[in-house]
Amino acid sequence: MSNNRPTILIYTLNVDDYLMVEEMCAGIEEEGLLYEVKRHYFGVLEELSYNAANESILGCGIGVEGGRALMSLRNMDKGEYVFSLENPSLSQCRKLGANAARAVKRVAFHDLSD
């Protein structure tokens, strides 16, 4: 899969996670970056974030599945991540999106705890 726009990729499996994804998108937008959400039909969470990070032109991706989210950067091994959330609040999702953008901008991260 190739992609020429400088976007942060969010890969998800389940439509039930759309509220989380929406907040992540808002977090990225507030930081002034572009994002793209792609729905996949199979795979595990570690693969989603690994592929998202490696296929993103910006080298930054988020995988979302079953109420869990991982943020990874390109060149990290599969299963490695920068942040991991499990059943997060919406504000944590917003901050995760902002942190994905901040990883690209090289700005200090938000504290993800509520």
Added chain:
Amino acid sequence: MKLIAGVDIGNSTTEVCIGSIQDDGSLRFLSSSCSVTTGTKGTLTNVEGIITALKEAVGQIDKRIEDLSLIRINEATPVIGDTAMETITETIITESSMIGHNPNTPAGAGQAVGLTLNIHNLDDYSRTGKIKSNNDYILVVDKEYPYSKIAKIINKYSSNYKIVGLILQADEAVLVENRLDKKIPIVDEVRGVDRIPEGKLAAIEVAYPGETIRMLSNPYGLATLLNLNPDETRAVTPIAKSLIGKRSAVVIKTPYENVKENVLPAGEIYIESLEGKNYKVTIDTGAEKIMEIVSQVDSIKDIHGQECTNVGNMFSRIKKGMAEVSDEDEIIRISDILAVDTLAPVPIAGAISGETGMEKAVGIAAMVRTKMLPMERIARALRERLRIYVQVAGVEAVMASIGALTTPGTRLPLAILDLGGGSTDAALIDSDGQVRSIHKAGAGEMVTMLIQTELGLSSRATADEIKKYPLAKVESLYHMRLENGAMKFFEEPIDPRLFGQVVLLHPEGLVKIDEEDISLEKIVSVRREAKKKVFVTNAIRALTEIAPDHNLRNIPNVVLVGGSALDFEVPEMLMDELSNYKVVCGRGNIRRQEGPRNAVATGLVMSYVGEG
């Protein structure tokens, strides 16, 4: 063979040196150790620390404390130091409010003026006709409103009313702006929106990318936007000043009935000499002038400040603090001060989110001579505990000089500069073995205070760490840039909490500085300036006083000893400065191996041989 121990009780560490006297009278150094001083220097609680250090030192040579035939402890320098800081003028602005800050992601660059209006009241007011269509409004929104709803409301009302600007509590400026039909300046991340009065004229400004605000940080810009008369313009100048360098700001005009400017007089410093002469100097002439006057006085009897002024309060605070430490009944007399120009953050009255402005200030380190510290008492306690002969021997400065002579490459006459915490001490041994010594106010603690105030740090401990360790900026999860420009890479990704942060290179790992928005460059420059202002000034002051004919060029060697000589940049600064006088200066290396530590303990052992 006889084993003897030299013990130096310092403010922060207790150092031990063990030497053996051979049967032919020659001396061999066997081991040394260093442990934390227990309790305040000069009190009986020191005994525990001494025993710990002794045990460690004798342990290194497979001996026991009982094998020692003599312990010599130093006669500590009878000075205590303290520091204080006071702004020169204090300006209180009332009844006018401002917000100035650097949100990470502001939106809609530009400026706007309008009446403040809370979004909660928008529906009501528009129904009752309270909102006039010919007025400009700035909408104040708390974080309960999501960005999509805010944008919808504004888009709906902007056809009928003029909404020219937006103040948001949440971090959503870009999100709202992207959904607006008509772009307006938006200031976000304003925590105290509930404290913004309604129906008041307000000006908001968001800087263009890469710039800082221009109108609100300019008194005439404020006058233009808020229609101020010359008197009001004068009164808002401190607000404009405090907004310099910000990326976004809000200034709200409130009635001016109660505006009062309260300027506390800066005050004068009075110096009394032993000969009974009196000198005075006004504090707002600056530190340089104060130090010039101080240097004119041969021997200072006491220093105090004018009553009911900032400086008067500062001196009485210092004296009160010292009276508590010294636990003596004698009158506290200040025998030396070091004044340094600095900047201190002053809270601005009317600031909505606790903004501060930097005001000119003077930092002062003062030193008090006390009676001899009761070392005899410690010696007696130690004697009873260990059943070994304990002796109080020799003045600290003399012992340090003797110890410093073991540094390779030195010869007489030799000066030592003991860079401590509370005072900077200097001693000179001339070719006949005569020692002259002097103590000057201001050392490591003063540097910490200057770093803390100039960077506006909330904790003294953070300032102390900034003083001690170099900095780096973590630029990615795999590398950081050190303050000297070099890069360091990691194999494993580092803790994400450090990403993008300025960190200290602590020996135990990277330490984040828990204060927002201070750049690495700023910290480095404040830190270096503080060290220069204190240590370089004091080195010159102290050495000039003890130098033959008061000429620095008459001292061939200066050896730096003491805790602050371990600093990673102070010795280089002093070396640089003293090389102008053709003085050989460097960090000591006691007994070729100890570095700048252990000079006094070594001197205590060596002087025994001399006496014997």
